[in-house]
Amino acid sequence: xxxxxxxxxxxxxxxxxxxxxxLVHDVSFVIERDERLGIIGASGSGKTLTSxxxxxxxxxxxxxxxxxxxEGVDIDLVSGSERRLARVRGxxxxxxxxxxxxxxxxxxxxxxxxxxxxxxxxxxxRRGARATTLDLLAATGLADPGxxxxxxxxxxxxxxxxxxxxxxxxxxxxxxxxxxxxxxxLDVTVQARVLELIAKQSQEVxxxxxxVSHDLAVVASICDRVLVMFDGRxxxxxxxxxxxxxxxxxxxxQLLADSDLSGVGETG
Amino acid sequence: MTGLEDTQRxxxxxxxxxxxxxxxxxxxxxxxxxxxxxxxxxxTDVDHxxxxxxxxxxxxxxxxxxxxxxxxxxxxxxxTLYVGILAVGIASVVGTPLGILAGMVRPGPAEFIMRxxxxxxxFPALLLALAFATxxxxxxxTAMTAIGIATxxxxxxxxxxxxxxxxxxxxxxxxxVAGRRRFGIAxxxxxxxxxxxxxxxxxxxxxxxxxAEAALSYLGLGAGPTTPSWGRMLYENSAALTYAPxxxxxxxxxxxxxxxxxxxxxxxxxxxxxxxxxxx
Amino acid sequence: MAVxxxxxxxxxxxxxxxxxxxxxxxxxxSGVTLDIPRGARFGIVGESGSGKTTLMxxxxGLDQPTTGTVTVSGTELTGLREGGLAFLRRSLQIVFQDxxxxxxxxxxxxxxxxxxxxxxxxxxxDAAVATALDQVGLPAGAGRxxxxxxxxxxxxxxxxxxxxxxxxxxxxxxxxxxxLDVTVRSQILALLESIAVQRxxxxxxVSHDLAVVRRVCDHxxxxxxxxxxxxxxxxxxxxxxxxxxxxxxxxxxxTLAKGLAAASTRQAARSSRLx
Numbered sequence: 001x002x003x004x005x006x007x008x009x010x011x012x013x014x015x016x017x018x019x020x021x022x023l024v025h026d027v028s029f030v031i032e033r034d035e036r037l038g039i040i041g042a043s044g045s046g047k048t049l050t051s052x053x054x055x056x057x058x059x060x061x062x063x064x065x066x067x068x069x070x071e072g073v074d075i076d077l078v079s080g081s082e083r084r085l086a087r088v089r090g091x092x093x094x095x096x097x098x099x100x101x102x103x104x105x106x107x108x109x110x111x112x113x114x115x116x117x118x119x120x121x122x123x124x125x126r127r128g129a130r131a132t133t134l135d136l137l138a139a140t141g142l143a144d145p146g147x148x149x150x151x152x153x154x155x156x157x158x159x160x161x162x163x164x165x166x167x168x169x170x171x172x173x174x175x176x177x178x179x180x181x182x183x184x185x186l187d188v189t190v191q192a193r194v195l196e197l198i199a200k201q202s203q204e205v206x207x208x209x210x211x212v213s214h215d216l217a218v219v220a221s222i223c224d225r226v227l228v229m230f231d232g233r234x235x236x237x238x239x240x241x242x243x244x245x246x247x248x249x250x251x252x253x254q255l256l257a258d259s260d261l262s263g264v265g266e267t268g
Numbered sequence: 269m270t271g272l273e274d275t276q277r278x279x280x281x282x283x284x285x286x287x288x289x290x291x292x293x294x295x296x297x298x299x300x301x302x303x304x305x306x307x308x309x310x311x312t313d314v315d316h317x318x319x320x321x322x323x324x325x326x327x328x329x330x331x332x333x334x335x336x337x338x339x340x341x342x343x344x345x346x347x348t349l350y351v352g353i354l355a356v357g358i359a360s361v362v363g364t365p366l367g368i369l370a371g372m373v374r375p376g377p378a379e380f381i382m383r384x385x386x387x388x389x390x391f392p393a394l395l396l397a398l399a400f401a402t403x404x405x406x407x408x409x410t411a412m413t414a415i416g417i418a419t420x421x422x423x424x425x426x427x428x429x430x431x432x433x434x435x436x437x438x439x440x441x442x443x444x445v446a447g448r449r450r451f452g453i454a455x456x457x458x459x460x461x462x463x464x465x466x467x468x469x470x471x472x473x474x475x476x477x478x479x480a481e482a483a484l485s486y487l488g489l490g491a492g493p494t495t496p497s498w499g500r501m502l503y504e505n506s507a508a509l510t511y512a513p514x515x516x517x518x519x520x521x522x523x524x525x526x527x528x529x530x531x532x533x534x535x536x537x538x539x540x541x542x543x544x545x546x547x548x
Numbered sequence: 549m550a551v552x553x554x555x556x557x558x559x560x561x562x563x564x565x566x567x568x569x570x571x572x573x574x575x576x577x578s579g580v581t582l583d584i585p586r587g588a589r590f591g592i593v594g595e596s597g598s599g600k601t602t603l604m605x606x607x608x609g610l611d612q613p614t615t616g617t618v619t620v621s622g623t624e625l626t627g628l629r630e631g632g633l634a635f636l637r638r639s640l641q642i643v644f645q646d647x648x649x650x651x652x653x654x655x656x657x658x659x660x661x662x663x664x665x666x667x668x669x670x671x672x673x674d675a676a677v678a679t680a681l682d683q684v685g686l687p688a689g690a691g692r693x694x695x696x697x698x699x700x701x702x703x704x705x706x707x708x709x710x711x712x713x714x715x716x717x718x719x720x721x722x723x724x725x726x727x728l729d730v731t732v733r734s735q736i737l738a739l740l741e742s743i744a745v746q747r748x749x750x751x752x753x754v755s756h757d758l759a760v761v762r763r764v765c766d767h768x769x770x771x772x773x774x775x776x777x778x779x780x781x782x783x784x785x786x787x788x789x790x791x792x793x794x795x796x797x798x799x800x801x802x803t804l805a806k807g808l809a810a811a812s813t814r815q816a817a818r819s820s821r822l823x
Contacts, residue, residue, distance in 0.1 A: 187756060445608055
């Protein structure tokens, strides 16, 4: 098969800067169709900005150079106009962020928020969207979807909210699902279930996954390939197994050592 | 800069400079008017009523009765300052501690304070001013005391909202663990963190007080006819709108400038008092 | 014993939904009996709603139990008012979770660290602040700056400096590393551990993170739904949990080993599919 036809996302020489300080420096990578790519790094490593650039969601006031192309979209996600980008987001790219409370509108019912993303992109009629919403809520493991769709965000637990955010993200069967620290704010047992759900649902809708986290164990449990970012640069990339068992860059080794809490002696 | 070098002195922000200059000008005009104004404020130049700027030695012209506008503006600045300090002073000095109290006590007593506040809020300021004038006679002081009292609830509400947020923070919990009592927490942690809200409320209330003074003076509930005030100038010359609108521009401009000046000064002080914004 | 809880329950009255409805009573903690030995590094593990925060507040004298007794350093806290808690304010300090929210943004670092000393009338404040800053690895000049001028890890060091400045016997760490990166996390954990050992402190480490608790603590108690599920030496609880809930909790923790095993399985499946 032609290699470039398998590439869903192509990021080339992406540089993001605020004023004269470069926050992300000359980052290039591809995400293949159906691939699950992880980005790991400490806070300030540029991993979140990189994922935002891929989502076409860079905050105002930052300058970006280079290009981010999504297969089948004729605009550049870095330089495209907000109007054109809005047509891609939510349709071809779904996003799940860390804080499930602020990602949902507190004044709208869950059902309306899920349905809205389909109505806005004209993938469903109003009636069709309502029916699909119930299916989506059921698919994300929420009990009693009928009652759930009439609830407001504050009536839900953190795990339930993150499931709703995921339902919105996959509603239009996107080609790419971007998750940025989706389980950091959740309890361990809830985290395990939500991770499982993300893996399962991205597979179900045939979406590639871009998964950003500082937690190596989480990335290892869900991703095939991984980028290690440090200080705005990609310092290492490869298959999860290779990178995490034979780290080449000293920073990757440091991350691994710090993540492994069991092997340290009495007083560290 | 995230290094650990010492904090440097910060230059004054443009907001603070411009706001300070405007308010400084008003204070200066008021101070000078105690000793000198170009013309007497009660002298009416019967030959030149409603004269344009520069006519017969009147720098900004005369009003519909022939009084010198520049002199009235200078003397009116005194009233404006007095009005603001009295009304906003009462409101902030009474409202801020009550707001902090309402934000710190248990839900029951807090509810009680807030319902009283709502009652006061529902009582029209003008009616209060009328009542005060009936009991103590109409004067600028009674009118502005009434406006001040009527403004207390807005301070209570704003300060309480800020206090409730501060009380949920871990640094207040840390202070309790350190053994600080309620009063100490209010003084050391709550007040410094809500002062920005108080300053913004002060500048907003000041603007309202200046306008309220104008309205009350017109109704005969505020300054006496011999006390010059910008609001009074507007109302007394409202008929001139048809034949000499320029008369109205001067006091209007003065009020707008005063309101702008104290808003800029308020915002500037708020930012300056916030270490997160000052030291970068 | 540094801390002893005997049959401790705490009920909260939830706000009534309507003026005529019955107030809902929530059991945040029910019937917890627990001994924390002097000098122990004691972990309290639980998910949100497990009651671990309530327990922490009770031990710190910030709240009173509905029934049962809390005893710290041999003195029963029940019924003591703020005046009677003066001994506790000297002997127990807390390191909080959010390294930004636990430091007053309007105060200089020096004043933040000095606050417990100043309130308790302890002399030699300048020397104590300097020692505390030095012990947490911050330069002496840090005292003149404001919290926002520091990184998350540095702010947590300030929080620790404030906690150890009055030389407490008991240090309560409430999710003290949950908001930090792995690299900073391991530095702060090492710091807490070395301080606890050097000063012979009793460290009570409250966390949802089982891996972190295992790293720091010699004893652990597992809480769920306001009840004590099990407690014991850390290694015993982690290697041979007695309760189903503990097992479930341990199984849910993502570890590198588990993640890598899953990744290699997927990789193998992938390559066989392509072939």
